[in-house]
Amino acid sequence: MTLAWRALAQLANWPDLRQTVPSCGQGQAVSSARGEVVHFHSExxxxxRLTDRAIRRFxxxxxxxxxIRIVPGSQWVTLRMDAASDVDLLLTLVSVALQAQQMAVDPDDRPAVGCNDQRGAGFVKADLGRI
Known part of the structure; x- marks a missing residue:
């Protein structure tokens, strides 16, 4: 089992989270009652998805x-799962994301528009240089 799928299996067992189809249509997602939190696009x-406030804070x-890759103007950050510690990092950041979702609405937050996979902002371009 890959690191990403191991993380997905763990998150699917968290209370108040459910495994769903991502709005971008690529891979698997985990959502809360307030919307999508994580998209698993590959292994x-x-x-x-973090709020603007959480991204600024961290x-x-x-x-x-x-x-981690931050894309300017996006509420989504992309994580590359290469080590077991990256799973721990993801789980911690999901906790941050869930807490941020529960806080009062931040007037600076924009509606979530497409994840980074839709923006071509993943780590794929970095991998092409290695081939």
Whole structure:
């Protein structure tokens, strides 16, 4: 079982989360009552929806991780699942995302529009240089 699918199996067992079809149509998703939280696009690439406030709050830490890609203007961050610690990071960030969803509406937050997979913002381009 790949790291991403292991994370998906763990999240599918969390209370208040359910496995769903992602709005982008690629892979699997996990949603809460307030909307989609995670898209599993491949065995390694995962998009996680955070609020603008959460991204601003953790931007320095997120950018410091080689496993995370932030796309300007997107409420989704992309995680590359290469190590067991990346699963732990994803689970922690899902907790952050769920807490952010439950907080009062942030006037700076925009409606979630398409995940990063739809923007071609995953790690695929980085992989092409290795081939």
């Amino acid at each position: 390694r690439d995962v998009d996680l 931007a320095k830490d997120l950018r410091g991780s080689g496993a």
